Amino acid sequence: MTENVAEWKKNEVSEISSKIRESDVIGIVDIEGIPARQLQEMRANLRGKADLKVSRNTLLRIALNEAGVDEEFKKYIKDQAALLFSDINSFELNRIIEENKTRAPASAGDIAPSDIEVEEGPTQLQPGPVLGDLQKAGIPAEIDGGDVVIKENKVVKEEGEEIDALLADMLSKLGIEPIEVGLELKATQEDGVIFEPEALEIDEEEYRDKVVRAYQDTLKLSIEASYPTEETIGKLIQKAKTDSVKLGYEAEVLEPDILKDIISDAKKKAGSLASSLGSDFETNENE
């Protein structure tokens, strides 16, 4: 370090490194390509949950160093990086970042972040030269009853392909916003552990299933061990009753509760025998 190092840089580094020390969770995000206005919005959306700090990559690295963060973590600083400071755990932080992503129209040269599909159906567009442009852009459009309609679902750009100017224009005319705009989380650091975003994706459905399974298995154990709880006493009673009725029925124990079923069953059996004997016996008795 020379004496030429600007004072503001020193201040910036010490400000960042003290924020690093104060925060439970540090995130590194890529903000490349995010327009200033939208970055402002994101900052606002994160307020109370995380602070976003944009600075030069070199300064961020120095600050991480000074704060004593694991060397490993610094490698996630590249392109246009920014730091997130938060006290929310990495999983939730990741979720909040995902939830705050917005869609934007494509511009010429954008890369499709996922397959771009047009859907069959009417459009708001007036018939005219636009029809030819749509077709030229590979969109299956036609005139139907004075409206421009899309004939069928079609993937017009696959994930990873570049979007040309014409298609970008047509997509925006159709109101399709294929571009995802938002902070791109590169990694978080929490309690000395580094998480990459893939590790932070949580399948809530899966947890819900686990909750259900835990509940059911616990009920089963409680019933099977006949250990009564508030939740299972009713079921144990039912099981006792049901099994007793079954036994009574099977063994033809002539008790009122069971006899009813036995009679009903006897009637059914006799009835089905009667019906297999022909109409004579089906219509039966009393004459």
Added chain:
Amino acid sequence: MEYVYAAMLLHSAEKDITEESVKNVLDSAGVEVDESRVKALISALDGVDIEEAIESAEIAPTTAPATET
């Protein structure tokens, strides 16, 4: 089920269902009658409306659900 069928026969013939009559019917069929089961039957029938039980068979009939397959 023979005890129950004896009772149902008597019921359907509109005869009284008594220990005596049930025993007679079973006897005539060559069944070795277990008196205690006859008694139990009669005593259980005391709390059962045969007509109702029969009807429940006709209404909700067989079903035997799940079992299929």
Added chain:
Amino acid sequence: MEYVYAAMLLHSAEKDITEESVKNVLDSAGVEVDESRVKALISALDGVDIEEAIESAEIAPTTAPATET
């Protein structure tokens, strides 16, 4: 149904179902027996597997409510 009940009684007691035995059972129940119906019953039963007839009743028949699935 008393003729059918008589048959079921005999069947469930594992006795032979003959004109004779059916008549006996009905008699003992105080039923005025119609010989031609007894004959008709026996002849109708000829070739019927009672067990099967009963079981087919239990599985499929009537409503077979929505219980499944």
Added chain:
Amino acid sequence: MEYVYAAMLLHSAEKDITEESVKNVLDSAGVEVDESRVKALISALDGVDIEEAIESAEIAPTTAPATET
């Protein structure tokens, strides 16, 4: 049902189900025991594998559902 419950209690406690034991259990519960019902129970249970009887799903369901709604 108390007679059947007594039997089930003994069964699930892995005790022998006899006239004696059923009577004992009912007595201790303060039930005025009807000997013929006890006899009938024992005789009905004779030769029945309780575990199997309970499991044989075929039976119970038969009647049940319909009530559903």
Added chain:
Amino acid sequence: MEYVYAAMLLHSAEKDITEESVKNVLDSAGVEVDESRVKALISALDGVDIEEAIESAEIAPTTAPATET
């Protein structure tokens, strides 16, 4: 299940279900009674309407038609 059956027996005989009565019944069946399980049972039964619990069973799974009365 013997603890539950003891309770069911008492219920069906219209007797009070208490630690005392449950223990008595189990004792009489020759069961070596675990006091804590009796307590747990009684405490779980607290506030439970057995009749209602039984009926809810009758609607759904196995048993017999809700004919009760």
Added chain:
Amino acid sequence: MEYVYAAMLLHSAEKDITEESVKNVLDSAGVEVDESRVKALISALDGVDIEEAIESAEIAPTTAPATET
């Protein structure tokens, strides 16, 4: 159900389920532990193969009638 949950936790962590361990777990969760319920649990689980109990489909149906309340 917290007592049973404690047992399931220990089971799924492959730890022994003892009065001690169950109490510890409940304690740590801030539950005011009722010793007799712990004892009852341990005694109820005695001889129960948890894996098997969970798998035994037999139970599941019983659970059905959410009617409870």
Added chain:
Amino acid sequence: MEYVYAAMLLHSAEKDITEESVKNVLDSAGVEVDESRVKALISALDGVDIEEAIESAEIAPTTAPATET
């Protein structure tokens, strides 16, 4: 599943499910706690309504009356 069981225990005991409380419970069970799994659990449960999940379980899936035999 021990992490889920820890959460369920806390839920059933009406305690807050936090990183702290889950860790405590697991610790007390002798489980070597993986902090990131605790964090994942807490964050996932943030979006899961346990009560609702349980109720939906009781009505539908549990049943599995496929017991057939």
